[in-house]
Amino acid sequence: MEPIxxxxxxxxxxxxxxxxxxxxxxxxxxxxxxTLEGTDVKNLFVKDKNNNYGLVSxxxxxxxxxxxIASAFGYGRLSFCNPDELMKYLNITPGSVTPLCIMFDTQxxxxxxxxxxxxxxKVIIHPLRNTASISITFDDLKRFVEHYGHTYKLADIYKxxx
Numbered sequence: 804m805e806p807i808x809x810x811x812x813x814x815x816x817x818x819x820x821x822x823x824x825x826x827x828x829x830x831x832x833x834x835x836x837x838t839l840e841g842t843d844v845k846n847l848f849v850k851d852k853n854n855n856y857g858l859v860s861x862x863x864x865x866x867x868x869x870x871x872i873a874s875a876f877g878y879g880r881l882s883f884c885n886p887d888e889l890m891k892y893l894n895i896t897p898g899s900v901t902p903l904c905i906m907f908d909t910q911x912x913x914x915x916x917x918x919x920x921x922x923x924x925k926v927i928i929h930p931l932r933n934t935a936s937i938s939i940t941f942d943d944l945k946r947f948v949e950h951y952g953h954t955y956k957l958a959d960i961y962k963x964x965x
Contacts, residue, residue, distance in 0.1 A: 807903060807931045814950060816943040818930075826933045827898035829863055839938035841925030846900040848889055848913075851878040856892055859960065860902050860926070861918040866962040875958035876914050901929040902944060906951045915948055915955040917941075922957070 804812070811818050823835045829845060837843065843863035849872065850856045857876045861867055869881045886897050893900065894907035905915060921941040928944070930937045948955050 805930065808937075810906070811930075811937075811939070811947070814947060816939055816947060818937040818939045820930070820935060820937050822935045824934065825898065826929075832863065837927060837936055839925075839927050839936060841927040841938040842921060843927050844902075844921075846902065846928075847872075848884040848893065848900055849881040850884050850888070851876075851881055853879065855879075856884065856888070856913040857881075857916055858893070858900075858902065858905060858913050859916045860921075860928070861960055862920065865918075867960055868962040871958065871960050872916060875916055875956055875960060895931065899929055899931060899933045901931060902948060903928065903931055905948055905953050908951075908953070911952060913953075915953050916960065917945075917955055917957050918961075919957040919959055 819839050821837060821839050826832050826835060844860050845863045847859040847867060849859060855878050859872055873881045889895050889897060892908055892913055893904040895904040925938050925940050926944060927936050927938050
């Protein structure tokens with residue numbers, strides 16, 4: 804069993820797993836049929852000019868509002884992190900970012916922000932690789948984050964519909 808799946812099992816977090824071809828972007832996901840129950844999640848790793856880092860999980864099919872995200876974190880203007888920062892803080896490569904990689908941020912340098920609409924639902928995330936997806940309850944995901952000593956915020960982080 805993969806280490807992350809064993810970790811979920813050890814934490815008594817039930818999950819469903821689906822293997823698929825690699826997904827690097829929202830565009831890639833259009834060719835893949837995920838049969839798991841839950842909201843498809845995309846994840847952003849962002850920072851401000853003072854190198855305050857944030858991991859954001861939101862609905863794959865909605866547009867993120869970086870100003871709302873910055874405000875929710877209490878950060879200044881945001882930019883996206885580069886692959887070196889992804890590896891340094893989250894031990895992950897582009898395309899495989901998942902809220903599960905917060906387990907590697909042992910210094911607690913990264914703040915976590917979730918879409919408030921995940922409450923009471925299941926979410927579909929990568930299990931530390933972009934060639935599979937898992938479905939878990941949002942409550943279990945929050946418990947996972949807390950298990951690794953992180954806190955999180957919930958917020959409305961979307962651009963208004965035009």
